[in-house]
Amino acid sequence: xxxxxxxxxxxxxxxxxxxxxxxxxxxxxxxxxxxxxxxxxxxxxxxxxxxxxxxxxxxxxxxxxxxxxxxxxxxxxxxxxxxxxxxxxxxxxxxxxxxxxxxxxxxxxxxxxxxxxxxx
Amino acid sequence: xxxxxxxxxxxxxxxxxxxxxxxxxxxxxxxxxxxxxxxxxxxxxxxxxxxxxxxxxxxxxxxxxxxxxxxxxxxxxxxxxxxxxxxxxxxxxxxxxxxxxxxxxxxxxx
Numbered sequence: 001x002x003x004x005x006x007x008x009x010x011x012x013x014x015x016x017x018x019x020x021x022x023x024x025x026x027x028x029x030x031x032x033x034x035x036x037x038x039x040x041x042x043x044x045x046x047x048x049x050x051x052x053x054x055x056x057x058x059x060x061x062x063x064x065x066x067x068x069x070x071x072x073x074x075x076x077x078x079x080x081x082x083x084x085x086x087x088x089x090x091x092x093x094x095x096x097x098x099x100x101x102x103x104x105x106x107x108x109x110x111x112x113x114x115x116x117x118x119x120x
Numbered sequence: 121x122x123x124x125x126x127x128x129x130x131x132x133x134x135x136x137x138x139x140x141x142x143x144x145x146x147x148x149x150x151x152x153x154x155x156x157x158x159x160x161x162x163x164x165x166x167x168x169x170x171x172x173x174x175x176x177x178x179x180x181x182x183x184x185x186x187x188x189x190x191x192x193x194x195x196x197x198x199x200x201x202x203x204x205x206x207x208x209x210x211x212x213x214x215x216x217x218x219x220x221x222x223x224x225x226x227x228x229x230x
Contacts, residue, residue: 019191026186064221064224109175
């Protein structure tokens with residue numbers, strides 16, 4: 001697994017943030033043998049105009065997210081904010097663990113690492 | 121830890137998009153407005169299967185539960201969308217096209 005690309009863009013906009021998670025921190029350390037943790041990353045940042053409009057340096061955005069941002073800018077509705085900054089592309093990791101019968105199992109877990117964030 | 125009541129949790133709600141309002145009315149012939157739906161509400165920590173979390177979202181929600189300062193909560197966002205057929209003018213031509221990801225079908229915590 002390679003590190004996610006560094007997403008450039010205006011400060012505060014939607015992009016990947018670096019985050020290492022230890023399995024101990026989420027209470028999985030009793031059954032996960034290896035690895036002890038992994039680079040999970042997370043998404044944070046605004047999805048307001050003009051970043052949402054797929055400009056240079058902007059995050060990828062659903063068509064729906066673009067419309068939502070435009071409607072929000074034109075006529076803000078209470079409760080209806082900007083779109084969400086969420087994972088757009090994710091990677092798997094391999095985990096060695098004890099299953100319910102105490103067998104040692106190696107499994108490929110999908111969608112564990114954030115590689116890219118977008119506005120949805 | 122107080123869970124928000126059911127009605128405040130992540131869900132799909134009506135959301136009218138008005139193309140005239142956002143200044144697209146001059147080139148979009150039809151529809152002038154439509155119900156796009158949108159996602160609204162809180163994502164609980166940890167997040168349950170009913171909110172269609174990815175593995176990453178589930179782990180982020182666990183971490184949020186145990187160490188709230190380190191990550192934001194997951195976000196209520198579209199996990200399933202539908203296209204919309206639109207009739208519009210482009211360079212003098214009238215086109216009918218199917219635009220993807222225009223209508224929210226299902227929401228989840230991502």
